[in-house]
């Protein structure tokens with residue numbers, strides 16, 4: 619999860635998020651180099667006396683400063699497109715979970731099972747157990763096995779919501795009457811927090827998302843428990 623005064627992204631918990639972090643670092647590298655270069659040119663302009671005041675045109679340098687920025691843009695766009703298509707890829711999922719946004723809670727349906735669905739409400743501050751995170755803890759975690767390609771189907775029943783978990787690199791709009799699809803593979807066990815990311819009404823801030831990633835046997839224990847209850 620995020621911590622106070624955090625500047626960067628959360629640590630990646632899925633391969634796609636790792637790719638996104640690499641792209642971010644790559645783009646930032648380019649930004650820093652260009653900023654430093656521009657700052658250098660500005661300093662030169664302000665501190666030196668101008669020579670070449672009679673120059674009317676300079677074909678060579680104009681060609682370079684037109685083509686070079688285009689090349690730099692392509693060097694950013696290509697890896698970005700690569701990740702865009704990777705994120706769009708839905709390979710054969712091991713598990714499908716349907717998340718339904720409501721004002722103001724989430725419902726999860728494990729559609730591979732006969733009848734496994736539950737609501738996930740935020741735990742109010744008054745009833746929070748010690749050590750739990752205020753405004754982030756929910757009464758029912760969404761449990762997912764690690765290293766298994768998981769498909770999320772995301773929709774809403776009333777207004778627009780958005781299902782997001784930054785550590786997994788997921789943010790997908792939940793739209794009434796429409797089923798959005800996204801895919802992730804949790805790479806290690808842990809608790810990952812997210813929040814509704816679409817202004818959806820008075821309690822928009824109070825419908826967090828908690829995903830618990832465990833190994834397969836712990837997931838099976840949990841699903842048997844859920845099916846029995």
Ligand SMILES: [Cu+2]
Pocket residue numbers: 719720778779780814815816817818822825
């Ligand atoms: Cu919402």
